[in-house]
Amino acid sequence: MDDPLVVLFAAVAIIGAVSAHLQHDRFNKLIAVGITFGGIVPFIVDRGYLDVAIAISLIIPITTIIMLLICRRETCDT
Amino acid sequence: MIALYIVAVIAVFAVCRASIEKNTGRKLPYVNVMNFAIAGAIVLLLDHPLSLVAAAAYFVGSTLEANAIASTYAGGVRRG
Amino acid sequence: MTPEFILGCIILIIGVIAAAFPRPKTYLSRLISLEIPGLGLLLIMIAYDEMLALLTFVAVTAISTFVLVRVIERKEAAQ
Numbered sequence: 001m002d003d004p005l006v007v008l009f010a011a012v013a014i015i016g017a018v019s020a021h022l023q024h025d026r027f028n029k030l031i032a033v034g035i036t037f038g039g040i041v042p043f044i045v046d047r048g049y050l051d052v053a054i055a056i057s058l059i060i061p062i063t064t065i066i067m068l069l070i071c072r073r074e075t076c077d078t
Numbered sequence: 079m080i081a082l083y084i085v086a087v088i089a090v091f092a093v094c095r096a097s098i099e100k101n102t103g104r105k106l107p108y109v110n111v112m113n114f115a116i117a118g119a120i121v122l123l124l125d126h127p128l129s130l131v132a133a134a135a136y137f138v139g140s141t142l143e144a145n146a147i148a149s150t151y152a153g154g155v156r157r158g
Numbered sequence: 159m160t161p162e163f164i165l166g167c168i169i170l171i172i173g174v175i176a177a178a179f180p181r182p183k184t185y186l187s188r189l190i191s192l193e194i195p196g197l198g199l200l201l202i203m204i205a206y207d208e209m210l211a212l213l214t215f216v217a218v219t220a221i222s223t224f225v226l227v228r229v230i231e232r233k234e235a236a237q
Contacts, residue, residue, distance in 0.1 A: 001123065004083065004086075005082065005086055006161045008083075008086040008087065008089070008090050009086060009089075010161070010165050010168075011093075012089055012090055012112070013165060013169060014168060014172070015094065016093065016097075017169050017172045017173060017176070017194050017198075018172060020190070020194055021172065021181065023181075026187060027147060027150075027151050028102055028105065029187060029191070030147055030190060031096070031105055031109055031144075032097075033190060033194065034109060034140065035093055035097075035109065036169070036193075036197055037197060038112055038116045038140065039093075040197055040200070040201055041136060042116065042119050042123060043161070043201060043204065044201075045120050045124055046124065047162065047204055048124070048126075049209060049212075050124070050126060050128040052209060052213065053120070053135070053136070054128075054131060054132050056200070056216055057132070057135040057140070058138075059216050059217065059220050060143075060216075061142050061143035061146075062220060063193070063219070063220045063223050064143050065143070065146050066227055067190065068146055069231075070227050070230055070234075071150060
């Protein structure tokens, strides 16, 4: 992975992380965490850890879906 | 090599567009575009037989995540 | 100084700021912000080639998120 490519994928990750802090709605926050995860995966793959990339790609969406349970609960209450 | 740059530029454009967008329902198509671009970049980065499996796992996981968020968003608004 | 290490430090600092001062001051937004320093720490572990530590860290993060969601759910139900 050469320098312009590192800058592009790092831009994806940093825009996602800053956007997760600035958003107010909780669905927008979850979307921004997903964008940050998408920016990080190419670095893991470029390092050669494909099995780690497979495991992380299957664990992080499960974490998001667990968090969505409590989002739905709060939306019903209000 | 040029395909990798095109895919990365598409990913950055989709992320900028998704961050600027105010409406949550209109954010999700751009997030899907970014997921397709990253899945393509995973395949193009490394010449290894397992990279196809990694791209498939990332594609399945991220699509499941985006669809779960969209489903909860739509259902929550209708019920609430 | 690999690019993974530098990007991991940047994301770790942004995530710590986001988790310490969440914008809507609720439990849920703090829990969502807690995901970001986890991803940054994962990238720093990648830079040091610690694969077993990384898999353990990701699994423990998922389990602790599940436990915290149960705690917040109980707290919301009590109010």
